Amino acid sequence: MGAYLQPQIAGRRPTSHRREHAGDFRDAVLNSLLFAVSLWLIIGSWALNYPLGAPAQDARYQEVMVGLVVLAVACRGLTRPRGTLSDVLLAVGGAWLISAPFAMGYAHNSATTDARDNDVVMGIILLTIAILSATFNALRRRALR
Structure with missing residues (x-):
């Protein structure tokens, strides 16, 4: 309600509208990054030509699963701002990708170094995007108070 009571000075929009627009831009950038990450996770194992053995297949399956979750979060972000649950899903997905090579036993296999490096990077x-998204959401909530 306060935004409607603010006078416009020299054709400038109220500050709350500028904050909202900045939030929309940040969401668009983060969504674009999420789409790129999800697509890479889904097709990256074929682009990097992972071997057909068991450890590489495990890496491929978990990358595709995390990629589908990230894609779902990005698609949801097209219709509404990401919330805490989306940020938690991204953080858990990022943490899993970092730990998966060690948890699933393909971290020290010479045939799967590409998979290990891809997962960690x-x-x-993903963790960086989750932290940025959570920070932007906290700033947005603080600005609305």
Whole structure:
């Protein structure tokens, strides 16, 4: 209600509208990154030509599963702002990607170094996006008070 009572000065919109627009831009950038990450997780194992053995297949399956979860979060982000649950899902997915090579036993296999490196890098990217998204959501909630 306060935004409607603020006078417009020299054709400028009220500050709450500028904050809302900035939030929309941040959401669009984060969603674009999420779509790119999800697509890479889904098709990256074939692009990197993982071997057909058991450890590489395990890496491929878990990357595709995390990629589908990230894709679902990104699609939901098109219709409404991401919330705490989305940020938690992204953080858990990122943490899993970082720990999966060690938990599933393909971290020290010479045939799966590409899978290990891909998982760790994509996990770090997902954790970073989750932290940024949570920070932006906290700032947005604080601005609305």
